[in-house]
Amino acid sequence: MSDDTSSTLHERVETEVPSHLDVTDVQYEGPDLVIYTETPREFADDGNILGQLARSLQKRVTIRPAPGTQSSQSEADAKIRQIVPDDAEIQSLEFYPTVGEVLIEAEKPGLVIGRRGRTMREITREVGWNPEVIRTPPMESSTVANVRSFLTQERGERRDFLTDVGEEIHREPEEEVDWVRITTLGCCREVGRASFLLHTPNTKILIDCGDKPGAEGEVPYLHVPEAAPLTSIDAVVLTHAHLDHSALIPLLFKYGYDGPIYTTEPTRDLMGLLTLDYLSVASKEGRTPPYESTQVREAIKRTIPISYGDVTDIAPDIKLTMHNAGHILGSAVSHFHIGNGFYNVVFSGDVHYEPTRLFNGAVNDFPRAEAMVMESTYGRRNDYQTDSEESEANVHEIIRETHEEGGITVIPAFAVGRSQELMLVLEEAMAEGKIPTMPVYLDGMIREATAIHTAYPEYLRDGLRERILHEDENPFLAEQFAQVDGGGEMREEIASGEPCVILSTSGMVTGGPIMSWLELLGPDSENTLLFVGYQAEGTLGRRIQSGRVEVSLGGRRGPDRLTLDCRIESVSGFSGHADREGLEKFAGEMNPRPETILCVHGDDRATDQLSSALYQKYDVRTHQPRNLETFRFP
Known part of the structure; x- marks a missing residue:
């Protein structure tokens, strides 16, 4: 200044x-x-x-x-x-x-x-x-x-850093804002490697920078002229902490970026947890990690937390407001107000429109919104999830039947979001006698991620927040929940013991402790492998879900290949994403409804069918962009 x-x-x-x-x-x-x-x-x-x-x-x-x-x-x-x-x-x-x-x-x-x-x-x-x-x-x-x-x-x-950032934000814009461009650096006609560049005549903002599950080496196109050099980027906005949106945020600092990251406080903490684990998994699997833990610390140090609803200057010509997205803890629908009332763009991130046990439903009410970049994960014509009550009843039935057979139910689950949802379902079901009371083992990062949820109860659904804060009734502390912290010996003991439920990462069976459980429990018919979350194309979870029983354990100890004889089930309704109906309602009931919608974060069929439906139903301009396309507005 x-x-x-x-x-x-x-x-x-x-x-x-x-x-x-x-x-x-x-x-x-x-x-x-x-x-x-x-x-x-x-x-x-x-x-x-x-x-x-x-x-x-x-x-x-x-x-x-x-x-x-x-x-x-x-x-x-x-x-x-x-x-x-x-x-x-x-x-x-x-x-x-x-x-x-x-x-x-x-x-x-x-x-x-x-x-x-x-x-x-x-x-x-x-x-x-x-x-x-x-x-x-x-x-x-x-x-x-x-x-x-x-x-x-x-x-x-950090105070010196914030002073420098403040001078950049509050400098006089060099040019009048008479255009806005969005460049797709990933996440188009695919799920994963979310990354977009929002630019004006004065500013470049990078939204998300994730990896692609099950596809090593496919990273966002950060080398293209629109984004390079990374030192030309003014700010990064992170919608939520899942690795397909956050995994490569620290990589930016490896290649010269040293500016701010705007996100919610719980997303900052979860980003630290998940990216450090990302490095650990890469090392254990013999892969060269893309960055070091020092870059994770740099990302945390340069994060500027934003609370839901706070209008925040992030550049001379851009204000950002984050709202609850209902997807995972701290996830945000990000609203960008560009210029002096010139244009407004919404990035949905990943959304769940209806309330869940964990979160209130996504916000879709804004002062203005001319364009939206919208997720399409479940955008295909028949992507309708079972309602939550029926989904929970199905899970109860599967667990009861497995228990009666003397078996163990193992559920691959994302450490953040689905695991906590399932913990609430299981705690209530056991308390009400809908399933037998039995141990529920948490393997991987699930317990730590759950602790982070309890640190930020203001981001949870109203009733759950009240239970934790004012009723001294924290369901996550129920006595049946136990952490798996004894490594291989403890897993072998659990696998040979009494019926129980195991929640284990990774949610798409792409590595981590779930591989041990496949090896220990997969060959026995009395056990059940239960999928409750999205399985991306190219992941082992998708292959098993589609009927493949001959699986590779990726060179783990023991046999490289394994035949699964366990019961394999899938229950929809637990995803953190809105289904096709929820996506249509999120866009159709949005106030105001945008003039243009870019359908991203979904495979070819999902983005194509959702794009077509929104156009026909609401008479808005829609696009099914490819990676490396640029759209100019207005």
Whole structure:
């Protein structure tokens, strides 16, 4: 930011602030406008000033105390514990003098915040420190703890990074916005390697950067002139953490990108969990990982979290708003407002339109939306999923029958999303006697992913959030759930033991512990392999689901090839994706309905049939793009 711009901004803030309040310094940190003051207590006295400033300046505003205006840390610690009700159960207080903040971790953060932020304002008024509140996860999560610890260690460097980003976001646009282009770098007429480039005369935004399940080496077309060099990209937006959208985000940093990533807070944590596991699996399978763990840490350090519904400047000519997509924890429908009211584009990411046990249904209500890039995973004419009640009844029946045969039901499941959905189904079914009470073993990352869900209950469905936060009834802590943490010996013991249910990654049977369960349980007819999620073309899961019983274990210990004699079943209705009807309703009931829809993230038939149906039913322009096409709007 130039001195003139900084000076002008300082003057404007001073005109908006009452004369008795001091404004020491004003600067942008990422999308936020930060006001430093020697009168933080007086700012806290006026509960309306922050909202008034945000509305007037049309920016997210943070007030920070200037150095030397706070109580000592020991005095502040004692006073904060006196102000905050004991029922909040404060776990720790950490002070950061360089930014004048105190991080308060508590079991019940709502009591630290207080009604309409009253308790937080009282803290600032009494001690001069600016409080930031985080929730203690109900289940211990090493991922959440590690991310928080890492970001704490990098707080100084991160502040410098945010200052640089703020200058870029709030610079004057060089050209008038008179066009918008979208280039497809992957994910077209296929499922996987999601990646798109949104560009204006001033800005390049990369949306997602994933791999393709079951197709090693097929990566987004990042080398094409529209995207290269990667240093020319201004920002990355990540819709959700599944690897077909996030796996190659750290690769960007390997090849020179050093800008921001915008996503929700739980998506940031899940991205860290899944990409580190992605590296681990590659190494175990003898493949050369595409990047190193240092690049994962770089991605986390440069992530700027966005809450649902917050309008956020991410470039001089683009504002981003993320909304619940109903797909997995933190998944987002991303709305881009381009120019000064020039054009609006929605990227659906992956969506589930109807509410599930885990999440509220996807949001499709926007101020404006001229174009949409829309997933089509279940876009084929006959892609209708069984309703949830019937689906759950089918799962109950299969598990009961397997239990009666003395067998074990093993379910390949995505660690994020479907596993937690199934845990809720099984916990309730056992509590109500619909299936016998038996152990449910969680293998792979499922337990850790579940812990991350409980760390962010505000992103869960309303009733489930209430159970976790206010009713002290966390279904994920039911006693029948047990983690498989003893490696091969524990798996062999479980496989030779009493009837049980096993939830195991990977969900498409492309590697991970599910391969051990195939080897241990597959040859025995009393056991059941139950598919409840999407199986992409080219994956072992799809081949087994289609009737292939002779399978390769990929050079694992023991025989390279295995004949499955177990019962093989598939139950629809548990996918995190909307089915054909849900996709049509998401587009048809969208307010306002877009003029143009690009159907992506589906095979040839899915994208073609959905594209045709939306055109005929709603009279909108639709396209079934190929990779490496560019569309200009308007």
